[in-house]
Amino acid sequence: TQYVYRFGGGVSDGGNGDKNLLGGKGANLDGMASIGLPVPPGFTISTPMCTVYYEQGGVFPDSLRAEVANGIAHIEGITGKKFGVAADPLLVSVRSGARASMPGMMDTVLNLGLNDDTVDGLAAISGDARFAWDSYRRFIQMYSDVVLELDHGRFEEALEIAKEDRGYTLDTEMTADDWRTLVAEYKALVVELWDGKQFPQDVHDQLWGAIGAVFGSWQSERAKVYRRLNDIPAEWGTAVNVQAMVFGNMGDTSATGVAFTRDPAKGDNAYYGEFLINAQGEDVVAGIRTPQYLTRAARETAGAKPLSMEEAMPEVYGQLARVFDLLERHYRDMQDIEFTVERGKLWMLQTRAGKRTAKAALKIAVDMANEGLITREEAILRVDPQALDQLLHPTLDPNAARDVLTKGLPASPGAASGKVVFDADTAEKANAAGESVILVRVETSPEDIHGMHAARGILTARGGMTSHAAVVARGMGRPCVSGAGTLSIIAKEKLFRIGSREVREGDIITIDGATGEVMLGAVPTVQPELAGDFGTLMVWADEGRRLKVRTNAETPLDCRTARDFGAEGIGLCRTEHMFFDAARITAVRQMILAEDEAGRRIALDKLLPEQRRDFVEIFEVMAGLPCTIRLLDPPLHEFLPHEESEFAEVAQAAGLDVETLKRRAAELHEFNPMLGHRGCRLGVTYPEIYEMQARAIFEAAVLVAEKSGDAPIPEVMIPLVATRRELELMKAVVDKAAQTVFAEQGRTIEYLVGTMIELPRAALRAAEIAEVGEFFSFGTNDLTQTTLGVSRDDAGRFLTTYVEKGIYAKDPFVSIDVEGVGELISLAAERGRSTRPDIKLGICGEHGGDPASIAFCESVGLDYVSASPYRVPIARLAAAQAAL
Numbered sequence: 072t073q074y075v076y077r078f079g080g081g082v083s084d085g086g087n088g089d090k091n092l093l094g095g096k097g098a099n100l101d102g103m104a105s106i107g108l109p110v111p112p113g114f115t116i117s118t119p120m121c122t123v124y125y126e127q128g129g130v131f132p133d134s135l136r137a138e139v140a141n142g143i144a145h146i147e148g149i150t151g152k153k154f155g156v157a158a159d160p161l162l163v164s165v166r167s168g169a170r171a172s173m174p175g176m177m178d179t180v181l182n183l184g185l186n187d188d189t190v191d192g193l194a195a196i197s198g199d200a201r202f203a204w205d206s207y208r209r210f211i212q213m214y215s216d217v218v219l220e221l222d223h224g225r226f227e228e229a230l231e232i233a234k235e236d237r238g239y240t241l242d243t244e245m246t247a248d249d250w251r252t253l254v255a256e257y258k259a260l261v262v263e264l265w266d267g268k269q270f271p272q273d274v275h276d277q278l279w280g281a282i283g284a285v286f287g288s289w290q291s292e293r294a295k296v297y298r299r300l301n302d303i304p305a306e307w308g309t310a311v312n313v314q315a316m317v318f319g320n321m322g323d324t325s326a327t328g329v330a331f332t333r334d335p336a337k338g339d340n341a342y343y344g345e346f347l348i349n350a351q352g353e354d355v356v357a358g359i360r361t362p363q364y365l366t367r368a369a370r371e372t373a374g375a376k377p378l379s380m381e382e383a384m385p386e387v388y389g390q391l392a393r394v395f396d397l398l399e400r401h402y403r404d405m406q407d408i409e410f411t412v413e414r415g416k417l418w419m420l421q422t423r424a425g426k427r428t429a430k431a432a433l434k435i436a437v438d439m440a441n442e443g444l445i446t447r448e449e450a451i452l453r454v455d456p457q458a459l460d461q462l463l464h465p466t467l468d469p470n471a472a473r474d475v476l477t478k479g480l481p482a483s484p485g486a487a488s489g490k491v492v493f494d495a496d497t498a499e500k501a502n503a504a505g506e507s508v509i510l511v512r513v514e515t516s517p518e519d520i521h522g523m524h525a526a527r528g529i530l531t532a533r534g535g536m537t538s539h540a541a542v543v544a545r546g547m548g549r550p551c552v553s554g555a556g557t558l559s560i561i562a563k564e565k566l567f568r569i570g571s572r573e574v575r576e577g578d579i580i581t582i583d584g585a586t587g588e589v590m591l592g593a594v595p596t597v598q599p600e601l602a603g604d605f606g607t608l609m610v611w612a613d614e615g616r617r618l619k620v621r622t623n624a625e626t627p628l629d630c631r632t633a634r635d636f637g638a639e640g641i642g643l644c645r646t647e648h649m650f651f652d653a654a655r656i657t658a659v660r661q662m663i664l665a666e667d668e669a670g671r672r673i674a675l676d677k678l679l680p681e682q683r684r685d686f687v688e689i690f691e692v693m694a695g696l697p698c699t700i701r702l703l704d705p706p707l708h709e710f711l712p713h714e715e716s717e718f719a720e721v722a723q724a725a726g727l728d729v730e731t732l733k734r735r736a737a738e739l740h741e742f743n744p745m746l747g748h749r750g751c752r753l754g755v756t757y758p759e760i761y762e763m764q765a766r767a768i769f770e771a772a773v774l775v776a777e778k779s780g781d782a783p784i785p786e787v788m789i790p791l792v793a794t795r796r797e798l799e800l801m802k803a804v805v806d807k808a809a810q811t812v813f814a815e816q817g818r819t820i821e822y823l824v825g826t827m828i829e830l831p832r833a834a835l836r837a838a839e840i841a842e843v844g845e846f847f848s849f850g851t852n853d854l855t856q857t858t859l860g861v862s863r864d865d866a867g868r869f870l871t872t873y874v875e876k877g878i879y880a881k882d883p884f885v886s887i888d889v890e891g892v893g894e895l896i897s898l899a900a901e902r903g904r905s906t907r908p909d910i911k912l913g914i915c916g917e918h919g920g921d922p923a924s925i926a927f928c929e930s931v932g933l934d935y936v937s938a939s940p941y942r943v944p945i946a947r948l949a950a951a952q953a954a955l
């Protein structure tokens with residue numbers, strides 16, 4: 072098998088880039104080379120080698136050595152330089168590159184191939200000793216950090232001291248001799264920190280060390296965490312890219328930069344990026360110097376002084392702009408690009424589909440479809456439904472008072488308030504305790520990922536729009552303000568200062584990722600704008616989908632929100648929430664505590680007008696649409712007091728003495744309430760409860776029909792049915808209530824009676840249950856619990872381990888367990904249809920808002936999904952994607 076694929080200088084072994092084989096970076100280097108763009112020559116060691124390397128216990132097969140030698144010869148042939156030869160030394164970079172971009176992976180090693188001999192050769196051939204020694208010290212620093220894993224703080228410290236001793240503030244003030252002296256110190260540091268071993272002088276040792284480190288990093292903790300958070304399988308492996316160095320640090324006609332072909336924050340069709348003159352790659356993202364703008368327009372908008380690349384290097388900029396357009400047309404997507412200019416010549420070092428905010432994803436998808444670059448179907452598929460969440464949530468109220476502390480860069484949009492924390496672990500802990508936090512760092516690094524995830528927003532003192540913090544925050548959908556330069560963080564004392572003002576850990580701040588403002592206190596928010604690109608994409612999605620989308624809602628406000636978001640009915644209205652209302656709980660308790668039916672009816676009569684009012688309000692909002700209403704489901708004791716202190720009060724209100732109340736409460740106690748006296752079992756034992764609820768529903772429906780002329784279509788749903796007989800009994804109660812109300816009111820309305828399928832027995836006996844029930848709604852929360860025998864509320868203790876060990880691919884309460892629960896659903900659908908071909912089928916668990924589960928619902932041909940109000944647009948888009 073071949074493991075090494077060459078690219079550059081007219082060669083493209085990979086044949087225009089297979090990501091699975093070459094990793095994302097390697098595939099696109101190959102792709103760029105194949106369309107004739109200037110890519111420094113190099114080669115990719117393919118991802119299967121990663122698996123081989125681990126299988127063989129961390130050693131490489133001999134055949135790889137020959138292939139790598141061949142790859143080096145390819146680079147030497149094109150550049151005319153020789154690896155490890157002082158006369159004209161070839162330097163390379165060693166870059167990791169998994170299929171999906173992975174910030175958890177090894178950092179790139181630059182300038183590999185330098186040693187005590189070749190550094191002199193590089194100085195001579197470039198005519199620039201300062202450049203050569205600067206490159207050498209960079210190489211030692213990086214190699215020691217990422218390959219030898221020595222404490223990089225010590226190297227940074229040595230550099231700081233070197234500058235301090237000489238009275239410099241900037242790296243650029245260091246002379247050739249200064250760097251040479253520092254290199255000697257670095258080499259001594261390596262000996263000290265690396266158990267007395269010398270920094271490797273043999274360039275081949277350097278190369279294999281770096282290659283091994285890339286493969287080794289695939290199993291690093293950082294990489295594992297990232298894979299877990301992003302569902303990347305461990306089997307994928309990473310590729311290694313070895314590539315000839317080009318130098319952006321060869322004086323003022325050299326530069327390095329990063330760019331996006333469109334604005335990754337807002338999505339505008341304008342080049343967007345940053346560059347630095349006389350600098351090497353990572354300088355731009357590391358926030359060591361403040362980068363300059365790419366375009367003149369961006370510089371002018373920002374009111375910045377240092378010239379943009381468009382102004383400082385007009386010719387190269389022109390070339391770059393042509394490359395941008397070429398790449399967009401080739402890859403048919405917005406690209407994130409890394410480039411270097413060496414003495415006036417442009418080199419492309421990377422391109423990939425650019426990470427973007429949800430807002431930008433939406434705008435770019437709609438724009439590209441309108442430009443004819445992609446189809447409408449592709450536009451629908453381009454937007455991650457989950458990411459829409461960012462757009463549906465509130466932004467800062469423009470009219471609210473703001474106590475602005477400072478302003479940084481608007482790195483990732485959205486607004487967030489929370490308590491200030493200064494490290495990732497504290498952020499994670501606070502989040503676990505239910506607190507909202509803002510993570511405040513000088514700058515972030517891959518070690519902070521878990522804290523960024525746990526935080527509502529991220530604020531950094533250093534770094535540009537393409538800094539680690541900015542890129543990761545945009546990917547995660549967290550608001551971020553970066554490079555707030557006036558912020559001085561004193562981590563030890565857990566506080567930051569801005570001028571004379573001080574903010575301590577635990578103080579609340581608000582950040583606005585759209586403007587870069589940082590404010591003291593929590594600033595109120597307003598609802599988002601849902602027209603524009605969002606509206607356009609939703610129209611396209613609605614044209615493309617088959618599944619209807621309903622909502623889970625039980626308040627008029629939720630119903631209104633859901634309707635505004637495009638809900639086509641209610642999939643689940645839980646009536647017990649209405650029972651908890653403070654004004655009614657007394658009557659509810661009286662009903663529960665009654666000794667007999669007569670007593671219960673007295674209490675139920677008090678509840679009837681209240682329930683009717685609930686339904687009138689809901690039906691008014693949902694007029695003309697189907698509304699599935701579930702009759703009382705939870706065990707009755709849930710409504711009784713639990714605290715000793717409440718008993719006296721409740722007893723008095725219920726007209727009982729405390730002892731009797733306690734006795735009744737004890738009688739209602741159940742060992743396993745989830746499988747106890749609940750659902751239709753309540754209706755079977757106390758039919759008068761369901762009778763009252765059905766009456767309230769029909770009276771309300773008739774009232775609304777009368778008033779608005781647009782009747783809702785109540786779908787009365789019986790919970791926790793296991794047998795046909797249960798449903799038969801309950802349907803009789805509902806039908807009787809309906810007939811009574813219709814006779815009383817002199818008006819008939821359309822309605823259905825059906826059941827939730829949430830017990831495996833019901834799924835199995837679906838054929839006979841469908842003879843009675845007119846619809847099924849899959850209650851996948853309970854169906855998952857009862858099928859897996861796992862209680863959702865107790866699963867936290869072991870479920871993560873289960874997912875880690877691959878027992879379940881994903882949390883089955885988030886994404887339907889297609890193999891198990893899914894099989895029951897498709898079987899029940901099929902059996903239900905066998906006796907009632909036109910039976911209405913829907914899903915009402917949390918899964919109804921999960922894109923993967925929605926795809927499953929499409930595949931078994933359900934009629935609708937139902938999601939919480941804010942997830943309705945997500946479900947609409949996911950349903951369209953599932954249908955395409």
Ligand code: ADP
Pocket residue numbers: 111163164165166167178179181314315316317318319327351352353409410411420421
């Ligand atoms: P990452 O995956 O973290 O972006 P890269 O492999 O892209 O890491 O390397 C980071 C930076 O190092 C690049 O943006 C580029 O500026 C610089 N770099 C990498 N390879 C080379 C090279 N062959 N010549 C010059 N600079 C390089």
Ligand code: MG
Pocket residue numbers: 409421
């Ligand atoms: Mg890169």
Ligand code: MG
Pocket residue numbers: 704790791829850853
């Ligand atoms: Mg249930």
